[in-house]
Every structure is written in structure tokens, then in C-alpha cells.
Amino acid sequence: MNNKADVIIVGAGLHGSSAAIHIAARGRRVIVLDKGVGGRHSSASNAGGVRRLWRHPDELPLACEAASMWNHIEEIVGDNCGYRQSGHLKIAENKTDIAKLEDRLTTMKQLGFDHEELIDRDELRKWAPEVASHCAGALLCREDGFASPFRTTSAFQNKAVSNGAELALNQAVAGIDKKAGSWIIQTQDHLFEAPILLNCAGAWGDKIAEMIGDTVPLSAVAPTMMVTPPMPRFLEPVVGAVSRKLSFKQAPNGIVLIGGGYRGKLDRDTGFTQVDYSALKLSAQTVIDLFPIMKNAQVVRAWSGIEGQTPDSLPVIGQGLSDANAYHAFGFSSHGFQLAPVVGKLMAELIYDGASSLPIEPFSPARFHDVEIRNPETAQLSA
Amino acid sequence: MTGPRAGNPAKNPDAAIVVIGSGPAGMAASHAAAEYGVSVVLLDEQPALGGQIYRNVEMTKRERPDDYDLLGVDYQEGRHLADRVKASAVRYICGATVWNIETDPLAVYYSVNGQARKLAPTAVIIATGAMERSVPIPGWTLPGVMGAGAAQVMLKSSGMIPEGRVAIAGAGPLLLLVADQLSRAGCNLVGVAETTSYADYIRAAPLLPRAMRASSYLKKGLGLRFSLMRRGVRLLSGAKNMRAEGDRKFERLVFNCGRREVALDADLLLMHEGVVPNVQLSRQMGLEHEWYDRQDYWRPVLSKWGETSRKGVFVAGDGGGIDGATVAAHNGTIASLKIVQHLGCISESERNRRAEKSFREKKKHEQVRPMLDTLFGPPRYAFQSPARETIICRCSEVTAGEISDAIAAGCHTPDSLKSKCRSGMGACQGRMCGLSVSTIISRALEMPIDQVGYYNIRSPIIPLPLCELAALEEEGTPSSAYE
Numbered sequence: 001m002n003n004k005a006d007v008i009i010v011g012a013g014l015h016g017s018s019a020a021i022h023i024a025a026r027g028r029r030v031i032v033l034d035k036g037v038g039g040r041h042s043s044a045s046n047a048g049g050v051r052r053l054w055r056h057p058d059e060l061p062l063a064c065e066a067a068s069m070w071n072h073i074e075e076i077v078g079d080n081c082g083y084r085q086s087g088h089l090k091i092a093e094n095k096t097d098i099a100k101l102e103d104r105l106t107t108m109k110q111l112g113f114d115h116e117e118l119i120d121r122d123e124l125r126k127w128a129p130e131v132a133s134h135c136a137g138a139l140l141c142r143e144d145g146f147a148s149p150f151r152t153t154s155a156f157q158n159k160a161v162s163n164g165a166e167l168a169l170n171q172a173v174a175g176i177d178k179k180a181g182s183w184i185i186q187t188q189d190h191l192f193e194a195p196i197l198l199n200c201a202g203a204w205g206d207k208i209a210e211m212i213g214d215t216v217p218l219s220a221v222a223p224t225m226m227v228t229p230p231m232p233r234f235l236e237p238v239v240g241a242v243s244r245k246l247s248f249k250q251a252p253n254g255i256v257l258i259g260g261g262y263r264g265k266l267d268r269d270t271g272f273t274q275v276d277y278s279a280l281k282l283s284a285q286t287v288i289d290l291f292p293i294m295k296n297a298q299v300v301r302a303w304s305g306i307e308g309q310t311p312d313s314l315p316v317i318g319q320g321l322s323d324a325n326a327y328h329a330f331g332f333s334s335h336g337f338q339l340a341p342v343v344g345k346l347m348a349e350l351i352y353d354g355a356s357s358l359p360i361e362p363f364s365p366a367r368f369h370d371v372e373i374r375n376p377e378t379a380q381l382s383a
Numbered sequence: 384m385t386g387p388r389a390g391n392p393a394k395n396p397d398a399a400i401v402v403i404g405s406g407p408a409g410m411a412a413s414h415a416a417a418e419y420g421v422s423v424v425l426l427d428e429q430p431a432l433g434g435q436i437y438r439n440v441e442m443t444k445r446e447r448p449d450d451y452d453l454l455g456v457d458y459q460e461g462r463h464l465a466d467r468v469k470a471s472a473v474r475y476i477c478g479a480t481v482w483n484i485e486t487d488p489l490a491v492y493y494s495v496n497g498q499a500r501k502l503a504p505t506a507v508i509i510a511t512g513a514m515e516r517s518v519p520i521p522g523w524t525l526p527g528v529m530g531a532g533a534a535q536v537m538l539k540s541s542g543m544i545p546e547g548r549v550a551i552a553g554a555g556p557l558l559l560l561v562a563d564q565l566s567r568a569g570c571n572l573v574g575v576a577e578t579t580s581y582a583d584y585i586r587a588a589p590l591l592p593r594a595m596r597a598s599s600y601l602k603k604g605l606g607l608r609f610s611l612m613r614r615g616v617r618l619l620s621g622a623k624n625m626r627a628e629g630d631r632k633f634e635r636l637v638f639n640c641g642r643r644e645v646a647l648d649a650d651l652l653l654m655h656e657g658v659v660p661n662v663q664l665s666r667q668m669g670l671e672h673e674w675y676d677r678q679d680y681w682r683p684v685l686s687k688w689g690e691t692s693r694k695g696v697f698v699a700g701d702g703g704g705i706d707g708a709t710v711a712a713h714n715g716t717i718a719s720l721k722i723v724q725h726l727g728c729i730s731e732s733e734r735n736r737r738a739e740k741s742f743r744e745k746k747k748h749e750q751v752r753p754m755l756d757t758l759f760g761p762p763r764y765a766f767q768s769p770a771r772e773t774i775i776c777r778c779s780e781v782t783a784g785e786i787s788d789a790i791a792a793g794c795h796t797p798d799s800l801k802s803k804c805r806s807g808m809g810a811c812q813g814r815m816c817g818l819s820v821s822t823i824i825s826r827a828l829e830m831p832i833d834q835v836g837y838y839n840i841r842s843p844i845i846p847l848p849l850c851e852l853a854a855l856e857e858e859g860t861p862s863s864a865y866e
Contacts, residue, residue, distance in 0.1 A: 299843060
């Protein structure tokens with residue numbers, strides 16, 4: 001392999017592959033490095049939610065553009081990624097919850113977004129017939145849906161390759177240097193060289209940033225998923241709850257996927273994760289409380305993937321702080337899947353057009369060095 | 384809380400040691416530790432002590448003396464071990480299925496009578512033994528095809544003998560034993576097709592003198608062969624290209640024997656190609672494993688005391704490598720002695736003195752392995768190039784052809800195959816197809832199997848009802864670390 005390229009992307013997961021698709025499509029030579037096979041963690045082990053509902057307002061311009069890209073995802077990556085527009089629900093269990101939904105809706109209207117609507121008790125039962133009787137209503141986004149994380153990650157990787165990007169797998173980055181205007185990236189057995197570096201290293205993004213000279217606070221977390229064997233179909237939309245940690249859906253083949261951000265333990269150096277069943281106890285109870293039909297359902301598998309989370313739970317997207325030829329797109333924990341198609345496109349614009357077509361200022365790595373600290377209440381919205 | 388002070392993990396009121404599995408290794412390990420006053424919890428999924436090899440040994444003796452005699456002295460040996468465990472202070476919990484072990488800190492999750500529980504011991508001994516190797520030949524998933532070991536377990540636990548005509552096929556010491564036991568129990572055996580050939584016997588012959596040091600195994604093997612012949616059971620050696628045929632259920636076994644094609648019409652086919660370590664728990668924990676290529680199986684990497692790559696976690700018995708019941712019991716004792724010494728209950732010299740006999744006996748019994756391994760080598764033809772239509776993953780019904788296509792499409796690891804074809808994603812958690820899948824990738828890519836690796840085994844290793852998880856009971860306080 002010729003190890004010189006126009007852009008070197010670190011991380012062959014969903015975001016690295018998405019950026020590679022768009023950069024390679026501009027006729028640029030791209031090499032995508034990955035410490036493993038790419039997409040082993042966040043990209044392939046997340047819940048696969050394609051969601052605008054309840055998303056942080058700063059992310060919404062990107063999420064709306066992404067939503068329209070998902071609608072013709074097959075044209076973009078050559079596979080429909082198992083995408084299904086099922087609708088997403090955020091369930092209210094009491095009056096306090098309903099009030100929160102009303103507040104959210106008001107905010108959305110003020111900002112000019114109309115993708116969310118409030119549905120009452122009866123309408124909720126039409127969307128989710130098995131929901132527990134105490135549930136009082138929900139916020140609904142009809143155009144939200146889900147896709148298969150593995151299929152999606154594979155499709156994005158394959159499309160990057162067919163556009164001309166080269167994947168260099170099992171190449172853990174050991175060091176990054178700058179010589180004569182070029183980045184020299186050292187892995188265990190190779191040197192790679194390019195004038196531009198794009199950091200899409202997910203939960204390891206802060207380490208790559210550090211090597212470039214940028215300090216970005218990031219914690220590695222391991223949200224857990226549980227899955228059941230195929231069950232008779234009872235649920236079409238993806239379901240969350242206002243006051244409880246829940247992400248709940250039934251896949252087309254009948255299996256039920258349960259997430260919600262309950263965290264396992266992890267070792268970021270080895271990539272090993274361990275499910276924490278003491279934490280999942282609450283997850284099981286939440287599911288049974290909201291869907292009594294699940295009481296005797298069996299969990300056949302639980303797993304955690306390692307994701308990167310910033311202090312304000314928003315991703316890091318933008319130009320490097322210490323070097324204008326370094327770029328970042330990482331730290332998407334729990335909301336990166338839906339954004340992947342658009343962020344890759346924006347990175348290509350940022351690098352080659354000098355600006356992105358959608359506002360990405362809120363995600364600049366510079367925000368962690370500003371004096372102004374974000375209101376944690378707002379950050380909660382995106383969880 | 385009454386009793387022992389914190390800081391003395393040996394007296395941990397909950398469990399200093401959790402032993403999983405009550406076969407020979409688990410029973411010997413529990414008993415050995417309890418002798419020194421160490422608190423032991425012995426978990427086993429069966430209703431009675433004994434594991435697979437000594438399945439239901441206490442009750443068989445009491446209620447079915449004829450079967451007890453039929454099953455032989457090796458089986459009866461299990462009763463002495465069971466008696467010793469019963470007489471000790473070991474807290475034995477039957478009907479307990481372990482579904483997850485956390486390594487950091489150490490915690491064992493199990494379910495008993497629909498109640499999920501968590502124990503936090505200082506050390507764990509995994510003694511979950513072996514399982515029958517899957518034999519993916521065309522038609523192996525037809526109703527009417529089952530493991531010969533499974534049939535033997537039915538004989539042990541309930542005295543059940545298969546009805547109708549029975550064909551037996553495969554290789555390994557257990558094959559002839561089961562054939563002999565079933566035939567003597569009055570079962571209608573239409574034939575035994577051995578995949579072992581005369582060439583294998585010739586290859587194994589030079590290893591005979593060493594094996595003579597453990598000659599009881601050899602006498603046993605020859606005895607079985609004569610016994611079957613005397614009874615007029617048809618023995619066919621060197622069977623190749625086996626396939627099970629039938630319309631919706633098994634009707635006949637077809638194979639090549641030399642140049643001719645043989646068909647055995649039967650109602651039930653019992654298959655057996657040896658046993659392999661059950662590594663589901665050790666894999667789920669992420670412990671280090673190695674490939675043992677004389678028998679084509681994975682085994683956890685163990686110290687001479689049976690300690691795994693995680694300190695304080697031990698594997699004893701066939702789960703660490705197939706050596707049979709006698710060696711398993713010695714390994715159980717050895718692992719316990721190491722833990723007991725580590726907990727400060729005995730000195731190193733006392734430990735070594737006590738362990739010496741077990742090490743010596745174990746070595747003697749291991750002498751027979753090189754010969755058995757050569758004679759009953761794994762049936763490479765069946766696993767390495769299964770016909771395209773052969774089902775490999777029975778839970779998700781994934782064929783060898785689908786797996787080969789996925790490999791050609793770029794899935795080069797067992798885990799990516801799992802994501803792509805859903806093989807290994809069913810209720811058995813890859814227990815049945817894990818070995819086959821790694822082998823197929825290794826063959827297709829011409830890559831050593833230890834580089835191919837194995838499925839990442841996820842917990843729970845057996846299905847866990849959501850309501851059980853919601854009611855998880857956490858017992859006691861975390862134990863002191865094993866440092």
C-alpha cells in the first residue's frame with residue numbers, strides 16, 4: 001500500500017466511513033485507519049435508533065438533514081441498511097411527564113421544528129397496544145425509525161471502499177507527528193502520511209486529539225443492550241420514556257431490543273466490556289412496568305460497546321484547536337447513529353469548502369475551553 | 384451479622400469459594416476446601432450430585448440397582464465422592480444454573496427455582512466439564528438424531544432406553560461404552576459405524592507402550608469391543624461421508640465403508656465424535672484460551688494449579704481439557720489446595736505435600752491420552768469441509784454455504800459472521816456451532832485457527848426471564864479480593 005494520502009481518517013466506524021465516502025467522492029485519496037476491524041463498538045453495538053424525537057436543539061438542524069438522507073439511504077450507501085420508518089414514542093406516565101412533553105413541544109415550535117406531536121392516551125394505545133394502562137400519553141415523531149447497526153456499518157464501510165477509500169485495519173495509532181506540513185501517523189508496523197487528519201476515533205477520540213495537541217474531555221462509557229428471542233409482533237414504533245431510562249423496540253424478525261443507557265464496565269485499553277446485571281435489574285423492571293407483556297420474555301444476550309461521551313453529552317465536530325489541518329468528529333455516545341450520513345458530508349465540506357452547510361459551532365472542541373458553562377438541564381434533553 | 388470478621392476471606396459467611404458443577408472435579412474441589420473450614424458454595428444445575436459422568440448416581444443405587452450394576456464400577460465411583468460432599472459443610476445448591484460471571488469484582492450470577500441471585504466469592508472454581516462435539520453432517524438436525532452421550536444421560540437419570548432400531552455412529556471411547564450399555568439393556572442396535580479406521584489404529588500403535596502405564600483404560604476399551612461382538616452387534620470401521628437421511632425424520636444412515644456404500648435403516652441415530660471442553664463460562668468471562676490441535680478444541684490457559692488468566696478463577700476437570708473423571712477429581716483437589724493455601728489456611732509446604740499424590744496419580748492417568756488422541760482424532764473431514772447444505776448453526780438454521788458466502792463477502796471473524804448470518808445468536812449462544820464456525824473460517828482463509836479466534840460469548844449464557852432479572856437478589860457483601 002502506498003501510505004500517502006490527501007486525508008487520513010482515524011477510525012473506520014460509522015462516522016469515519018461516512019466521511020471517507022464523501023471525501024473520496026470528491027476524488028481525494030483517503031486512507032482510513034482502525035485499531036481493529038472498524039465499527040466494533042458504538043457503530044455496531046448501539047440500538048440503531050434513527051431519531052429526531054427529544055434530540056438536543058443544537059443537533060436538530062443536522063438531524064433533520066440526516067433524516068431526509070436516511071429516507072434514501074440506499075442511494076447513498078448502496079444498501080437500505082435495514083432502515084424502517086417505524087415512528088418513535090416518548091411515553092409520559094403521569095401529569096408531570098405530560099407537562100414536560102408540553103414544554104418540549106413549545107420549545108420546538110419556538111425554534112420552528114414541527115417533527116414532534118403530542119398524542120393522548122387513546123392514540124398512544126393505537127401506536128403501542130401493549131403499553132401499560134397507567135401510561136398517559138406520548139410525544140410522537142412519525143418519521144423516526146431504526147436501522148440495523150451491523151448492516152449500516154458494513155454498508156458505509158463498503159461504500160467508502162467502492163468510492164476509492166482504502167481501509168487499513170488492525171493499525172492502532174501509536175504516535176502522530178507533523179513534518180514539513182504533513183501529518184506522519186505511526187502504527188505498529190507502518191507510517192502513514194497526509195496533509196489532513198480527521199479524528200473519528202469514537203471513545204478513543206480524546207487520545208487521538210491529545211496526540212494532535214488538542215485537549216478534549218471525554219469519558220468512555222459502555223451502554224448495555226439486551227435482546228430476546230423472536231416474539232409475536234406487538235410493537236411497531238421505538239419507545240422511550242420521559243422519566244425513566246428506556247429504549248425499547250421490536251425488530252422486523254420479532255426479537256425485542258432493550259437499551260436505555262444502563263452502563264456496563266469497560267477496559268478502554270483492551271476493549272473488554274462486562275455487563276453489569278445489578279444495573280440491568282432496573283432496566284428489566286422498567287420494561288415490565290411499561291410493557292407487562294414482557295414479564296416472561298427471556299433475555300438471550302446482553303452486551304456493551306464502548307462509546308465516548310463528552311461532559312455536555314454533545315459530540316465534538318469541527319476543526320482542531322492547535323492545528324487547522326486537523327479535524328474532529330467523535331464522542332457521539334447515544335446519538336451518533338442517526339447523524340452519521342450528514343456528519344460525514346459536513347466534514348468533507350469543512351475540509352474542502354472551508355465551511356459546513358449546516359451550523360456546527362455548538363460542537364466545536366473549543367467549547368470546553370470557554371468560560372461559559374452549558375446548562376446541564378439542556379444537555380439532559382439529548383440523553 | 385454474626386461470625387467471622389472481615390479480613391478473613393476463608394471464613395466469608397457467604398462463600399469464600401464458589402464451585403460450579405458437581406461432577407468429579409467439582410465434588411472433589413468442594414470437599415477438599417471444606418475440610419479446611421473454608422466456606423464453599425457448590426452450584427449445580429441438576430437435581431442431584433454427580434455431573435454428567437455420575438449423573439443421578441445416588442438415586443440410581445437406591446432405586447434402580449439393576450441399572451446401577453449395568454453402568455459399571457466407574458459410575459459407582461461417583462457415589463463415594465457424593466457421600467463425602469454430603470457429609471461435609473459444603474453448601475450444595477442443586478437446580479442452580481450459572482448464567483454470568485463478572486470478573487471485576489468477582490461475582491457469580493445464578494438462578495434457582497425462578498429466582499436470580501448474585502454471590503460475591505473470593506475465588507471461583509469452574510468445573511462445568513465437557514460437552515459432546517457437534518457433528519454437522521447432512522441431516523444431523525433431523526428429528527431422531529441425537530448425541531450418544533445424551534442417550535447415556537437418559538439411561539443414567541431415568542433408566543430410559545430408546546425404542547425401535549438404533550444406529551450408532553462416530554468415534555471416541557464413549558461411543559463403544561454407550562453401544563455396549565444400550566445393547567446390554569436390551570436396546571435393538573442395528574449397527575455401530577466407527578469413523579475410526581484401521582489406519583488410525585496403526586498410527587496409534589507406537590504409543591501403546593506408554594499408554595500401558597494406564598492400562599485399565601485399554602482393557603476397558605478391548606473389553607467393550609469383545610462384548611459387542613459377542614452380542615452380535617454389527618461393527619463397521621472407517622466410515623466416511625456420513626449423512627442422515629429421511630423425510631422429516633431420521634430414517635437411515637448412509638456412509639462409505641471402503642469402496643462400498645452402506646445404509647443402516649433405523650429409527651434413531653446416536654452420534655458421537657468425542658467430547659470437548661465446555662468453555663461457555665470461561666469465554667463469557669473473557670479468559671485466555673488456547674487451541675489444542677491434537678483434539679481440535681479450545682481450552683482455557685491454565686497454570687499447573689488450574690488457575691486461569693484471571694487470578695482467583697480456576698478451571699478443574701474436563702472443562703480445562705479432556706482427561707476423564709479420575710484426572711478431573713485430582714484437578715479439583717489441586718485447585719482447592721492452591722486456593723486454601725492462598726487464603727492462608729495452610730502453608731505452602733502443607734499444600735505441596737497434600738497435592739503431591741494428586742499430581743502423581745494424575746500423571747499416571749494422563750499417559751493414555753497421546754494414544755487416545757491419535758486413535759480418536761477429531762473427524763476432520765466432517766468439520767473442515769461440510770457440504771454446503773449442511774446446517775451449522777441449528778438455532779438460527781444457518782448452512783455451511785451461507786457461512787462460506789459470508790466469508791467470501793469479507794466476514795473474516797466469528798463475530799462478524801455472527802452479525803451477518805446470525806449464526807451463534809440463538810438460545811444456545813454459539814455452544815453448538817462455535818467450533819465449526821472457527822474451523823470453517825480457518826480453512827477458507829488458510830489461517831491458523833488460533834488467529835481466527837472464537838465467538839465473543841455474551842451473557843446470559845442461558846436464557847434469563849426478564850422478571851427474574853428484575854427480582855435479582857444480591858447476597859451478602861462483596862468478598863475480599865483475591866490478591
